[in-house]
Amino acid sequence: MDDDSELLKLGRSDPQAFRALVERQSQYLYGVAHALTSNDADAEDLVQETFLGAVKGTFRGESSVRTWLVRILVNRAAMLRRTRKRKPESQFDDAKTQATDGSASGSSDARMDLSAMLAHLSFEHRQVIVLRELEGLSYEEMARALGVPRGTVESRLHRAREELRRRFTGYKP
Amino acid sequence: MSCDRSAQVEAWYDGELPESDRAAVEQHLRECADCTQLVAELRQMSQMLVAAPRAQMGADAKRRLERSWWANRDRGVLRMAEWLTAAAAAVLVGALMFWSEGERPSQPPTQVATWQSDAVMPPTETRDEVASNVVTLAEWMANDLSVEGSR
Numbered sequence: 315m316d317d318d319s320e321l322l323k324l325g326r327s328d329p330q331a332f333r334a335l336v337e338r339q340s341q342y343l344y345g346v347a348h349a350l351t352s353n354d355a356d357a358e359d360l361v362q363e364t365f366l367g368a369v370k371g372t373f374r375g376e377s378s379v380r381t382w383l384v385r386i387l388v389n390r391a392a393m394l395r396r397t398r399k400r401k402p403e404s405q406f407d408d409a410k411t412q413a414t415d416g417s418a419s420g421s422s423d424a425r426m427d428l429s430a431m432l433a434h435l436s437f438e439h440r441q442v443i444v445l446r447e448l449e450g451l452s453y454e455e456m457a458r459a460l461g462v463p464r465g466t467v468e469s470r471l472h473r474a475r476e477e478l479r480r481r482f483t484g485y486k487p
Numbered sequence: 488m489s490c491d492r493s494a495q496v497e498a499w500y501d502g503e504l505p506e507s508d509r510a511a512v513e514q515h516l517r518e519c520a521d522c523t524q525l526v527a528e529l530r531q532m533s534q535m536l537v538a539a540p541r542a543q544m545g546a547d548a549k550r551r552l553e554r555s556w557w558a559n560r561d562r563g564v565l566r567m568a569e570w571l572t573a574a575a576a577a578v579l580v581g582a583l584m585f586w587s588e589g590e591r592p593s594q595p596p597t598q599v600a601t602w603q604s605d606a607v608m609p610p611t612e613t614r615d616e617v618a619s620n621v622v623t624l625a626e627w628m629a630n631d632l633s634v635e636g637s638r
Contacts, residue, residue, distance in 0.1 A: 329556065329557070332553070332556050333553060336549060336552055340544050340549060340552065341541070341543065341544055342541070344541070344543070344544035344548070345541025345542055345543075346541075348542035349541070349542075354542070358544070358548045358551070358552075361544065361548075361552065362551070362552050362555050365556070366555060366556065366559050369556075426539060427539055427540040427541060427542065428536065428539040428540070428541050428542070429541075429542055431535070431536065431539055443536065447532075447533050447536045447537065448536065452503065453503050468494070468498070471497075472494060472497060475497070475529065475532065478532050478536075479528050479529075482532065482535065483528050483531070483532075
Protein backbone atom coordinates (compact mmCIF):
# COMPACT_ATOMS: atom_id res chain seq x y z
CA MET A 315 0.00 0.00 0.00
CA ASP A 316 1.55 3.32 -1.02
CA ASP A 317 1.59 6.52 1.01
CA ASP A 318 -1.39 8.07 -0.73
CA SER A 319 -3.67 5.12 -0.16
CA GLU A 320 -2.63 5.08 3.50
CA LEU A 321 -3.36 8.79 3.81
CA LEU A 322 -6.68 8.22 2.10
CA LYS A 323 -7.62 5.58 4.64
CA LEU A 324 -6.53 7.63 7.62
CA GLY A 325 -7.87 10.87 6.19
CA ARG A 326 -11.42 10.00 7.17
CA SER A 327 -10.69 10.59 10.85
CA ASP A 328 -7.18 12.00 11.10
CA PRO A 329 -6.85 15.69 10.21
CA GLN A 330 -3.09 15.40 9.76
CA ALA A 331 -3.48 12.64 7.21
CA PHE A 332 -6.16 14.60 5.40
CA ARG A 333 -3.95 17.68 5.30
CA ALA A 334 -1.04 15.64 3.97
CA LEU A 335 -3.23 14.16 1.25
CA VAL A 336 -4.44 17.62 0.29
CA GLU A 337 -0.86 18.87 0.14
CA ARG A 338 0.11 16.08 -2.20
CA GLN A 339 -2.85 16.04 -4.54
CA SER A 340 -4.78 19.28 -4.39
CA GLN A 341 -2.73 21.26 -6.91
CA TYR A 342 -3.01 18.59 -9.52
CA LEU A 343 -6.73 18.08 -8.90
CA TYR A 344 -7.42 21.77 -8.93
CA GLY A 345 -5.66 22.11 -12.28
CA VAL A 346 -7.83 19.34 -13.72
CA ALA A 347 -10.99 20.77 -12.12
CA HIS A 348 -10.22 24.18 -13.54
CA ALA A 349 -9.57 22.72 -16.97
CA LEU A 350 -12.98 21.03 -16.82
CA THR A 351 -14.95 23.99 -15.53
CA SER A 352 -12.94 27.06 -16.55
CA ASN A 353 -14.13 28.54 -13.30
CA ASP A 354 -12.32 29.19 -9.99
CA ALA A 355 -15.30 28.73 -7.69
CA ASP A 356 -16.54 25.54 -9.37
CA ALA A 357 -13.03 24.13 -9.44
CA GLU A 358 -12.67 24.74 -5.71
CA ASP A 359 -16.06 23.15 -4.98
CA LEU A 360 -15.19 20.15 -7.08
CA VAL A 361 -11.85 19.62 -5.37
CA GLN A 362 -13.55 19.91 -1.99
CA GLU A 363 -16.27 17.41 -2.90
CA THR A 364 -13.70 15.07 -4.38
CA PHE A 365 -11.53 14.95 -1.27
CA LEU A 366 -14.46 14.64 1.13
CA GLY A 367 -16.04 11.95 -1.04
CA ALA A 368 -12.74 10.12 -1.41
CA VAL A 369 -11.99 9.78 2.31
CA LYS A 370 -15.48 8.34 2.83
CA GLY A 371 -15.21 5.99 -0.12
CA THR A 372 -13.35 2.75 -0.64
CA PHE A 373 -10.21 2.80 -2.71
CA ARG A 374 -9.70 -0.66 -4.22
CA GLY A 375 -6.23 -0.08 -5.57
CA GLU A 376 -7.19 -0.68 -9.20
CA SER A 377 -5.32 2.45 -10.25
CA SER A 378 -3.15 5.07 -8.61
CA VAL A 379 -4.82 7.20 -5.94
CA ARG A 380 -4.42 10.22 -8.20
CA THR A 381 -6.23 8.58 -11.10
CA TRP A 382 -8.98 7.44 -8.75
CA LEU A 383 -9.35 10.99 -7.43
CA VAL A 384 -9.48 12.36 -10.97
CA ARG A 385 -12.23 9.89 -11.85
CA ILE A 386 -14.25 11.04 -8.84
CA LEU A 387 -13.66 14.62 -9.83
CA VAL A 388 -14.71 14.08 -13.43
CA ASN A 389 -17.92 12.40 -12.27
CA ARG A 390 -18.66 15.15 -9.76
CA ALA A 391 -18.11 17.71 -12.48
CA ALA A 392 -20.63 15.88 -14.66
CA MET A 393 -23.13 15.87 -11.76
CA LEU A 394 -22.56 19.55 -11.14
CA ARG A 395 -23.12 20.23 -14.79
CA ARG A 396 -26.32 18.19 -14.82
CA THR A 397 -27.69 20.16 -11.88
CA ARG A 398 -27.17 23.28 -13.95
CA LYS A 399 -28.60 21.82 -17.09
CA ARG A 400 -31.41 24.35 -17.23
CA LYS A 401 -28.93 27.12 -17.52
CA PRO A 402 -27.09 27.46 -20.83
CA GLU A 403 -23.96 25.37 -21.28
CA SER A 404 -21.91 28.50 -21.06
CA GLN A 405 -22.56 28.32 -17.30
CA PHE A 406 -19.46 26.19 -16.95
CA ASP A 407 -17.69 28.36 -19.45
CA ASP A 408 -18.30 31.79 -18.02
CA ALA A 409 -14.61 32.08 -17.42
CA LYS A 410 -13.73 31.20 -21.00
CA THR A 411 -12.43 34.61 -21.71
CA GLN A 412 -10.52 34.57 -18.47
CA ALA A 413 -9.06 31.18 -19.36
CA THR A 414 -8.41 31.96 -22.99
CA ASP A 415 -6.02 34.73 -22.21
CA GLY A 416 -3.91 32.22 -20.30
CA SER A 417 -4.08 34.09 -17.05
CA ALA A 418 -6.53 31.89 -15.14
CA SER A 419 -6.04 31.60 -11.41
CA GLY A 420 -2.81 33.41 -11.12
CA SER A 421 -0.89 31.24 -13.54
CA SER A 422 1.96 33.55 -14.47
CA ASP A 423 3.54 31.20 -16.97
CA ALA A 424 3.83 32.73 -20.46
CA ARG A 425 2.65 29.45 -22.03
CA MET A 426 -1.04 28.90 -22.58
CA ASP A 427 -2.41 27.06 -19.59
CA LEU A 428 -4.47 23.91 -19.62
CA SER A 429 -7.76 25.66 -18.90
CA ALA A 430 -7.18 28.00 -21.82
CA MET A 431 -6.33 25.11 -24.13
CA LEU A 432 -9.50 23.24 -23.28
CA ALA A 433 -11.78 26.24 -22.94
CA HIS A 434 -13.24 25.91 -26.43
CA LEU A 435 -14.08 22.25 -26.12
CA SER A 436 -17.43 20.96 -24.97
CA PHE A 437 -17.56 19.51 -21.48
CA GLU A 438 -17.67 15.93 -22.79
CA HIS A 439 -14.62 16.55 -24.93
CA ARG A 440 -12.72 18.03 -22.01
CA GLN A 441 -13.55 14.95 -19.96
CA VAL A 442 -12.04 12.54 -22.47
CA ILE A 443 -8.98 14.71 -23.02
CA VAL A 444 -8.31 14.87 -19.28
CA LEU A 445 -8.77 11.14 -18.77
CA ARG A 446 -6.77 10.11 -21.84
CA GLU A 447 -4.05 12.72 -22.19
CA LEU A 448 -3.41 13.52 -18.53
CA GLU A 449 -4.32 10.24 -16.86
CA GLY A 450 -3.54 7.80 -19.64
CA LEU A 451 -6.72 5.77 -19.17
CA SER A 452 -7.51 3.17 -21.81
CA TYR A 453 -10.67 3.46 -23.90
CA GLU A 454 -12.33 0.77 -21.79
CA GLU A 455 -11.39 2.46 -18.52
CA MET A 456 -12.71 5.76 -19.81
CA ALA A 457 -15.95 4.14 -20.91
CA ARG A 458 -16.41 2.67 -17.42
CA ALA A 459 -15.47 5.91 -15.69
CA LEU A 460 -17.88 7.95 -17.79
CA GLY A 461 -20.63 5.36 -18.09
CA VAL A 462 -20.75 5.51 -21.88
CA PRO A 463 -20.00 2.93 -24.60
CA ARG A 464 -16.43 2.54 -25.81
CA GLY A 465 -17.42 3.74 -29.26
CA THR A 466 -18.69 6.99 -27.76
CA VAL A 467 -15.37 7.48 -26.01
CA GLU A 468 -13.51 6.92 -29.28
CA SER A 469 -15.61 9.35 -31.26
CA ARG A 470 -15.49 12.02 -28.54
CA LEU A 471 -11.74 11.67 -28.26
CA HIS A 472 -11.32 11.86 -32.02
CA ARG A 473 -13.44 15.03 -32.28
CA ALA A 474 -11.79 16.65 -29.29
CA ARG A 475 -8.36 16.05 -30.74
CA GLU A 476 -9.44 17.29 -34.12
CA GLU A 477 -10.59 20.53 -32.52
CA LEU A 478 -7.36 20.89 -30.55
CA ARG A 479 -5.21 20.17 -33.59
CA ARG A 480 -7.18 22.66 -35.62
CA ARG A 481 -6.55 25.35 -33.03
CA PHE A 482 -3.09 24.58 -31.83
CA THR A 483 -1.09 22.85 -34.53
CA GLY A 484 2.01 24.91 -35.02
CA TYR A 485 1.43 26.75 -31.76
CA LYS A 486 4.74 27.65 -30.17
CA PRO A 487 4.71 28.76 -26.57
CA MET B 488 -6.53 14.95 -43.17
CA SER B 489 -7.87 12.95 -46.06
CA CYS B 490 -6.76 9.39 -45.30
CA ASP B 491 -9.64 7.12 -44.31
CA ARG B 492 -7.41 5.16 -41.92
CA SER B 493 -6.98 8.08 -39.52
CA ALA B 494 -9.24 6.51 -36.86
CA GLN B 495 -7.15 3.35 -36.97
CA VAL B 496 -3.97 5.39 -36.79
CA GLU B 497 -5.32 7.24 -33.75
CA ALA B 498 -6.13 3.93 -32.06
CA TRP B 499 -2.60 2.78 -32.87
CA TYR B 500 -1.22 5.99 -31.33
CA ASP B 501 -3.21 5.29 -28.16
CA GLY B 502 -1.97 1.71 -28.01
CA GLU B 503 -5.55 0.47 -28.47
CA LEU B 504 -5.13 -1.42 -31.71
CA PRO B 505 -5.26 -5.23 -31.60
CA GLU B 506 -1.84 -6.74 -32.12
CA SER B 507 -2.99 -8.37 -35.33
CA ASP B 508 -3.62 -4.94 -36.92
CA ARG B 509 -0.52 -3.15 -35.70
CA ALA B 510 1.94 -4.26 -38.35
CA ALA B 511 -0.43 -3.21 -41.14
CA VAL B 512 -0.89 0.26 -39.66
CA GLU B 513 2.83 0.66 -39.12
CA GLN B 514 3.40 -0.29 -42.74
CA HIS B 515 0.70 2.24 -43.75
CA LEU B 516 2.45 4.93 -41.72
CA ARG B 517 5.62 4.39 -43.73
CA GLU B 518 3.67 5.08 -46.91
CA CYS B 519 1.09 7.71 -45.98
CA ALA B 520 2.29 11.25 -45.44
CA ASP B 521 -1.09 12.39 -44.04
CA CYS B 522 -1.10 9.75 -41.32
CA THR B 523 2.55 10.41 -40.48
CA GLN B 524 1.62 14.06 -40.09
CA LEU B 525 -1.38 13.09 -37.94
CA VAL B 526 0.82 11.11 -35.54
CA ALA B 527 3.25 14.01 -35.29
CA GLU B 528 0.42 16.39 -34.44
CA LEU B 529 -1.10 14.02 -31.90
CA ARG B 530 2.28 13.70 -30.25
CA GLN B 531 2.78 17.45 -30.16
CA MET B 532 -0.71 17.93 -28.72
CA SER B 533 -0.16 15.36 -25.98
CA GLN B 534 3.11 17.00 -25.01
CA MET B 535 1.50 20.44 -24.91
CA LEU B 536 -1.36 19.24 -22.73
CA VAL B 537 0.87 17.48 -20.25
CA ALA B 538 3.31 20.39 -20.06
CA ALA B 539 0.68 23.16 -19.97
CA PRO B 540 0.70 25.15 -16.75
CA ARG B 541 -2.28 24.46 -14.53
CA ALA B 542 -4.43 26.79 -12.51
CA GLN B 543 -3.09 26.97 -8.99
CA MET B 544 -5.12 26.37 -5.88
CA GLY B 545 -4.54 29.25 -3.50
CA ALA B 546 -3.75 28.96 0.19
CA ASP B 547 -7.20 30.31 1.10
CA ALA B 548 -8.89 27.62 -0.92
CA LYS B 549 -6.82 24.99 0.87
CA ARG B 550 -7.83 26.43 4.24
CA ARG B 551 -11.47 26.33 3.20
CA LEU B 552 -11.02 22.73 2.15
CA GLU B 553 -9.62 21.85 5.55
CA ARG B 554 -12.44 23.67 7.32
CA SER B 555 -14.95 21.72 5.26
CA TRP B 556 -13.30 18.50 6.46
CA TRP B 557 -13.83 19.55 10.09
CA ALA B 558 -17.41 20.63 9.41
CA ASN B 559 -18.05 17.33 7.70
CA ARG B 560 -16.56 15.41 10.61
CA ASP B 561 -18.64 17.36 13.13
CA ARG B 562 -21.76 16.60 11.16
CA GLY B 563 -20.77 12.93 11.19
CA VAL B 564 -20.22 12.98 14.96
CA LEU B 565 -23.57 14.71 15.49
CA ARG B 566 -25.33 12.18 13.31
CA MET B 567 -23.68 9.37 15.23
CA ALA B 568 -24.68 10.96 18.56
CA GLU B 569 -28.27 11.32 17.37
CA TRP B 570 -28.34 7.73 16.26
CA LEU B 571 -26.86 6.48 19.53
CA THR B 572 -29.33 8.57 21.54
CA ALA B 573 -32.24 7.17 19.57
CA ALA B 574 -30.91 3.62 19.98
CA ALA B 575 -30.41 4.10 23.73
CA ALA B 576 -33.92 5.52 24.10
CA ALA B 577 -35.38 2.56 22.23
CA VAL B 578 -33.50 0.10 24.44
CA LEU B 579 -34.62 1.94 27.57
CA VAL B 580 -38.28 1.94 26.55
CA GLY B 581 -38.07 -1.73 25.67
CA ALA B 582 -36.43 -2.56 29.00
CA LEU B 583 -39.05 -0.59 30.94
CA MET B 584 -41.88 -2.38 29.17
CA PHE B 585 -40.29 -5.76 29.81
CA TRP B 586 -39.67 -4.94 33.46
CA SER B 587 -43.21 -3.70 34.08
CA GLU B 588 -44.63 -6.92 32.59
CA GLY B 589 -42.43 -9.05 34.85
CA GLU B 590 -43.19 -7.11 38.05
CA ARG B 591 -46.99 -7.05 37.67
CA PRO B 592 -48.48 -9.25 40.55
CA SER B 593 -50.60 -12.21 39.43
CA GLN B 594 -54.32 -11.49 39.78
CA PRO B 595 -56.06 -13.47 42.56
CA PRO B 596 -59.22 -15.22 41.46
CA THR B 597 -62.10 -12.85 41.73
CA GLN B 598 -64.32 -13.57 44.71
CA VAL B 599 -67.81 -14.11 43.52
CA ALA B 600 -70.46 -12.73 45.83
CA THR B 601 -72.92 -15.29 47.20
CA TRP B 602 -75.85 -13.46 45.72
CA GLN B 603 -74.28 -13.76 42.26
CA SER B 604 -73.83 -17.53 42.41
CA ASP B 605 -77.30 -17.94 43.94
CA ALA B 606 -78.73 -15.91 41.11
CA VAL B 607 -77.57 -18.44 38.53
CA MET B 608 -77.63 -21.66 40.60
CA PRO B 609 -80.17 -22.83 43.12
CA PRO B 610 -79.01 -23.37 46.72
CA THR B 611 -77.35 -26.72 47.51
CA GLU B 612 -80.33 -28.22 49.38
CA THR B 613 -82.63 -27.32 46.52
CA ARG B 614 -80.21 -28.98 44.11
CA ASP B 615 -80.29 -32.24 46.16
CA GLU B 616 -84.07 -32.20 46.10
CA VAL B 617 -84.09 -31.73 42.31
CA ALA B 618 -81.60 -34.56 41.91
CA SER B 619 -83.73 -37.02 44.00
CA ASN B 620 -86.81 -36.07 41.94
CA VAL B 621 -84.90 -36.84 38.74
CA VAL B 622 -83.88 -40.25 40.12
CA THR B 623 -87.50 -41.01 41.12
CA LEU B 624 -88.71 -40.06 37.66
CA ALA B 625 -86.09 -42.27 36.04
CA GLU B 626 -87.07 -45.26 38.24
CA TRP B 627 -90.74 -44.70 37.41
CA MET B 628 -90.02 -44.63 33.70
CA ALA B 629 -87.90 -47.78 33.92
CA ASN B 630 -90.62 -49.64 35.80
CA ASP B 631 -93.21 -48.49 33.33
CA LEU B 632 -91.16 -49.64 30.37
CA SER B 633 -90.53 -53.07 31.94
CA VAL B 634 -94.31 -53.50 32.50
CA GLU B 635 -94.92 -52.56 28.88
CA GLY B 636 -92.36 -55.12 27.77
CA SER B 637 -93.92 -57.97 29.83
CA ARG B 638 -97.33 -57.42 28.22
